[in-house]
Amino acid sequence: MEFVYQCQNLPEVRSQIDRIDRALVALLAERGLYVQQAAAFKQSSDEVEGGKRVDQVMRRVEKLAGELGADPQLTAEVYRTMISHFIASEMREFDRRQATMGKTAPPA
Numbered sequence: 001m002e003f004v005y006q007c008q009n010l011p012e013v014r015s016q017i018d019r020i021d022r023a024l025v026a027l028l029a030e031r032g033l034y035v036q037q038a039a040a041f042k043q044s045s046d047e048v049e050g051g052k053r054v055d056q057v058m059r060r061v062e063k064l065a066g067e068l069g070a071d072p073q074l075t076a077e078v079y080r081t082m083i084s085h086f087i088a089s090e091m092r093e094f095d096r097r098q099a100t101m102g103k104t105a106p107p108a
Helices: 010-041 045-049 051-068 072-104
Strands: none
Touching: 010 072, 045 072, 051 072
């Protein structure tokens, strides 16, 4: 990291951690909104599960962890959990869209 504020006491440390937590949660929320947008473009459950894309993301964040000094194991675990959650959410939305399309489609 280029700059980390040198705290003078525990309350300052906690204040910095709280600031970072707020930013992380905001970024998770933002990422989730983009995942929702991506779901609308996917035409199959295979696209939702996105094995190749998941592999790309994992390689990229593991590299970033190394570059930024983050714990690579923690980073990978957090991302696997997050991606798993978002895939499940996308799959529910995909299934809902498929069911809705099936109900509104004209008879063959």
